[in-house]
Amino acid sequence: MDANNTLTGFNSMAATFAADVDQAFWINFWISIVLGLSVIVPMFYFAWKYRESNVKDEDIINYTHNTPLEIAWTLIPTALMMVLFYYGYTSMKSLRTMPPASESITIKLEGSKWKWKYEYPANKSGHVHKITSVYDKKIGDVKRGLYVPVGTNIILEMTAPLNDVIHSWYVPAFRMKEDVVPGRTTKQWFKSDVPGEYEVECAEYCGTAHSYMYSKVVVMEQADYDAWFESTAKSPFEDPSAATISKGQSLYEDNGCAGCHSIDSDAILVGPALKGIGAKYDAEYLKDAIVNPDKDVPEGFYPGVMPPFALPDADVAELVKYMQDAK
Numbered sequence: 001m002d003a004n005n006t007l008t009g010f011n012s013m014a015a016t017f018a019a020d021v022d023q024a025f026w027i028n029f030w031i032s033i034v035l036g037l038s039v040i041v042p043m044f045y046f047a048w049k050y051r052e053s054n055v056k057d058e059d060i061i062n063y064t065h066n067t068p069l070e071i072a073w074t075l076i077p078t079a080l081m082m083v084l085f086y087y088g089y090t091s092m093k094s095l096r097t098m099p100p101a102s103e104s105i106t107i108k109l110e111g112s113k114w115k116w117k118y119e120y121p122a123n124k125s126g127h128v129h130k131i132t133s134v135y136d137k138k139i140g141d142v143k144r145g146l147y148v149p150v151g152t153n154i155i156l157e158m159t160a161p162l163n164d165v166i167h168s169w170y171v172p173a174f175r176m177k178e179d180v181v182p183g184r185t186t187k188q189w190f191k192s193d194v195p196g197e198y199e200v201e202c203a204e205y206c207g208t209a210h211s212y213m214y215s216k217v218v219v220m221e222q223a224d225y226d227a228w229f230e231s232t233a234k235s236p237f238e239d240p241s242a243a244t245i246s247k248g249q250s251l252y253e254d255n256g257c258a259g260c261h262s263i264d265s266d267a268i269l270v271g272p273a274l275k276g277i278g279a280k281y282d283a284e285y286l287k288d289a290i291v292n293p294d295k296d297v298p299e300g301f302y303p304g305v306m307p308p309f310a311l312p313d314a315d316v317a318e319l320v321k322y323m324q325d326a327k
């Protein structure tokens with residue numbers, strides 16, 4: 001993905017309703033241009049034609065009304081408004097009408113500061129894929145994304161945690177954008193017929209790292225998707241048998257810590273760099289920093305930014321160990 005050119009998505013129309021949305025947009029655009037010009041051009045023309053030096057006082061007449069003209073300028077814009085409404089409404093309806101759940105995959109989506117999470121239904125062996133997608137500044141790309149099969153209805157049940165803010169999941173290539181609201185579930189659906197990788201952006205200003213709140217949708221061939229879905233791999237592009245990452249690193253990735261902290265460099269993102277933190281503080285401090293972040297706030301940072309993580313003790317211990325190992 002190219003963080004400097006986030007408009008590339010508009011070059012493709014990768015969702016079935018994208019052409020409808022574009023058509024509604026262009027009809028709106030051209031009707032607005034014509035209506036706008038039909039007011040502005042006569043305005044300049046009359047201002048010029050009836051300029052002071054060109055009009056004699058005795059020629060000035062007061063018209064009270066002109067019925068044919070009034071009917072024309074009422075009916076024509078009304079008819080054009082109806083046309084705009086028709087295309088706006090029908091394309092909105094196709095986005096808002098969910099396909100039957102039995103013919104779709106329903107995926108839970110959660111947006112929070114500053115990551116996107118996707119939770120799938122259980123696969124045949126009962127495994128539930130929970131994917132955390134964050135933009136990794138170091139590699140300049142999004143780590144993991146939403147993986148879907150081509151030509152399949154995907155229903156998204158979207159929300160944000162109660163202690164978070166509003167975000168918006170926006171896929172330019174699909175022409176779809178939907179707010180995620182704390183404590184409320186919004187729904188959106190799409191079907192993509194074109195395999196490929198599409199950018200997702202947060203389209204609702206949500207604080208410090210908003211501009212890096214990227215994700216991606218990867219539309220895959222059915223067989224590739226199935227092979228991954230029935231596995232336990234974190235993504236179709238990671239080998240599950242090569243168990244290279246520790247439990248701690250896995251938790252670190254799944255909880256989106258990387259969206260705010262760098263662990264292998266001194267770079268300050270939203271929060272302090274965690275490299276070498278094990279040498280500075282004991283395990284107790286590190287544990288508190290996760291479950292009760294506002295207790296000790298290092299200099300130069302503010303409370304209320306890092307959310308408290310209500311994780312099981314064992315998970316917190318793994319995270320602490322992971323941070324202690326990050327030398």
Ligand SMILES: [Cu+2]
Pocket residue numbers: 111166167168202203204205206210213
């Ligand atoms: Cu956001």
